[in-house]
Amino acid sequence: MSVTPATPLAIELKSITKRFGAFVANEDVNLAVESGKIHAIIGENGAGKTTLMNVLFGLLQPDEGEIWIDGEKKSLPNPAAAIAAGIGMVHQHFKLVPSLTVAENVFLGMEIRKGGLIDHAAQIKKTAELSKQFGLQVDPNERVGLLSVGIEQRIEILKVLVRGARIIILDEPTAVLTPQESRELFQTLRGFVAQGMTVIFISHHLEEVMEVSDTVSVLRLGKNVASRPTAELTKSDLVQLMVGRLVSFDRLPRTPTIGKTVLEVEDLWCRDERQLQALRGVSFGVKAGEIVGIAGVAGNGQTELAEVLSGLRPSSHGSLKLNGRTITGLSARDIRAAGVGHVPGDRLVRGVDRNASISMNLLMGRQDQSPWSTHGIINRRYLLEQTQALIKRFDIRTRGPESPAKSLSGGNIQKIVLAREFTGSADCLLIDQPTRGVDIGAQEQIHGEIMRQRDAGKAILLISVQLDELIRLADRILVMFGGTIMGEISGDRVDEEEIGMLMAGVVPEPRPNQVGAA
Amino acid sequence: MEVLERLLNISLVIATIRTTAPILLVALGGSFTTKAGIFNIGLEGQMLVGAFFAVIGTIATGSPWLGVLCGVAAALTLALIFALLVVSFKANEVVVGLALNILAGGLTVSLMKAIFGTRGSIFGHGLVGLPALKLPNVKDLGWFGQMISGYTPLVYAAFILVPVLILFYNRSRLGLYIRVVGEKPEAAEALGISITRIRYISSLLCGLLAGLAGAHLALGYTTMFTENMSSGRGFMAVAILIFSNGDPLKILLGCLLFGFSDALSLRLQTLGISSYLVLAVPYLVALIGLFALSYRSRPRLIQETLASMGRVLSVKSNTIKPATATDASKP
Secondary structure (H helix, E strand, C coil): CCCCCCCCEEEEEEEEEEEECCEEEEEEEEEEEECCCEEEEECCCCCCHHHHHHHHCCCCCCCEEEEEECCEEECCCCHHHHHHCCEEEECCCCCCCCCCEHHHHHHCCCCCEECCEECHHHHHHHHHHHHHHCCCCCCCCCEHHHCCHHHHHHHHHHHHHHCCCCEEEEECHHHHCCHHHHHHHHHHHHHHHHCCCEEEEEECCHHHHHHHCCEEEEEECCEEEEEEEHHHCCHHHHHHHHHCCCCCCCCCCCCCCCCCEEEEEEEEEEECCCCCEEEEEEEEEEECCEEEEEECCCCCCHHHHHHHHCCCCCCCEEEEEECCEECCCCCHHHHHHHCEEEECCCHHHHHCCCCCEHHHHHHCCCCCCCCCEECCEECHHHHHHHHHHHHHHCCCCCCCCCCEHHHCCHHHHHHHHHHHHHCCCCCEEEEECCCCCCCHHHHHHHHHHHHHHHHCCCEEEEECCCHHHHHHHCCEEEEEECCEEEEEEECCCCCHHHHHHHHCCCCCCCCHHHCCCC | CHHHHHHCCHHHHHHHHHHHHHHHHHHHHHHHHHHCCCCCCCHHHHHHHHHHHHHHHHHHHCCHHHHHHHHHHHHHHHHHHHHHHHHHCCCCHHHHHHHHHHHHHHHHHHHHHHHHCCCCEECCCCCCCCCCECCCCHHHHCHHHHHHCCECHHHHHHHHHHHHHHHHHHHCHHHHHHHHHHHCHHHHHHCCCCHHHHHHHHHHHHHHHHHHHHHHHHHHHCCCEECCCCCCHHHHHHHHHHHHCCCHHHHHHHHHHHHHHHHHHHHHHHCCCCHHHHHHHHHHHHHHHHHHHHHCCHHHHHHHHHHHHHHHHHHHHHCCHHHHHHHHHCC
């Protein structure tokens, strides 16, 4: 899979394997980065991009494999060794000191000193020079605490440059930037390669990879599945490489159910933390006894959609209806009371209280309802009975109902959340990434439970980045891209290529609804 | 008018400088730990053992300077224990600080009993204080000369340390690293600066100055040791450190405020005002000062509360809005 080098290689990784316990983060990864090029590394969340870069920067030690830099075999026991070898890394999370000036931050750890004292004037001058040479506009005198994220990133890049890096790794640099700032960054990166430097750029955004990179390597489940010149690839090729070929279409058997519409979403808009439009007019409906899947490359508005629907994020426009009743703008509690169950994407943050017992986690949200409690006092006997029944029904592997949630494995924690949400009185279930980080056995059980809820007549919205999960469960799949729904695909007529194009933001020629099985 | 004249004159300034010095020394010591991100409530205890061992050292050797050295060494030992527990073993800094304060109080009392067989205070026994420095040629400067001459050396040290510390934090590498460790430990770590090392150094520098402050209290400010003679100065320093964020100039201002009210209370006593009321003056001034300073951050608090209430309200109003909003958006 490796490229035959036309130009000398800046970096060559040979058969890198990195394990964390039983989990293999990188498996036999070969990567060749040509000198003077922008090399993008793309893959879904958890594909092993950051691990690989941490190995290259000396933050992690590979279990197997070799690292070659500029044609020389190197061992990189720590970041200092990587810096000495000419590698610089701009991390996703900035490490700047707010009360110091730009110049002080740039030179922190390698101050210019005169007579034992820090020579501020020289540091400011040097910073200004570097800033000019590489087109990274900053005011060296300004305090970092007052600056925008885009400028903070420039300072991080300057920090790397001042340490003499010729190979620069950027870990998801655009994740925190506005589109305008991203464009400026790309210009800077092109400037770097024009001056003979090498850039490694980690991303999961197809657009920017297509726009800025010379070469792309795709990581999937810890393996390098392709390294090719960007010009030879299309966006839908990339999506297919990222999510992988769909090996089995093992759809769970089902009887068609036609119920009335339970959840109605109309023209929904919202903004994300950076005040960028995350949803741009999303409309769909979910009927009783139906699973509607939401597919898409992570970061295309799925998270925000789940948050708006569950009342955790305000919408800026549009309406939500449950059984014909408007629930727009209600609080999370009121939406729950109206009949929406929510299985959050991040179970440890919003799904459970890790320190509370299983029984308390099962009680949460209905502690003021009879028979769970009477006159404000928890009915402990009822709670214990129910907990034991649910532990049995959902096959939660635990030592007992009073064990803290954190003592359980990821799959079993997820089963607690399902057990709570699926036994309430909700008509509509909002299920976000139900099997993320869950082992195969638990996955089977979770999928079975979701199907039972469907057959019981619940309206289910299933958000997942795993296509095979959607194909297995969903009656219809909506594909999201850039905050809109690009198209709809019937669950039993999924065409890999079509879904790939939709995920890449390309509308296939014949309208999606009319496409038959390929 | 006459009362004011009796209160506000050159000797009040001199008294202010005298009363400011010990608290300034200990607060400047605390600025190291504050800047390094450690909340050091143990200043009081370090100051107290500093004072006690300065007296012991002086009596034993006959030299007040060797006494100062003894006091500093004792305070450093306490600071080292503090650093060991807080930095290395990651114990809660407030608990450790309070425990060491109690230890210092008990230790000095029981040692006093063991060595001198008394409680209360130690004086005599050949105890000599630090000499007062008469600056040369100050006679020509008139009242200003009178104001700046005749203090014990540690008073000068305290005031000279203010610009020295400003320079230290702004221009020296160690000072910069102490600030970085306190403000953004992860940045320090990423650059290979050892957080543990910097915090140990800060704790020991703090102990050094707290020891000097104690020694000054026993050998400069007075020439004796009395039980619990630091009498809350360490805690006042902590209060000043909280609102000054460890900045030397702000520390100086805060300490002058305390010193002034302390000196003023001494003068008020001469006017025949109840000594209980008078003795409360410095603490009242401290409370008012702290309240006034924290008041600045209050508008933000109010704003944030309003904003969050506004969020709730705007969400509520949304329930009415969507019907019209969606209709309007329909083509």
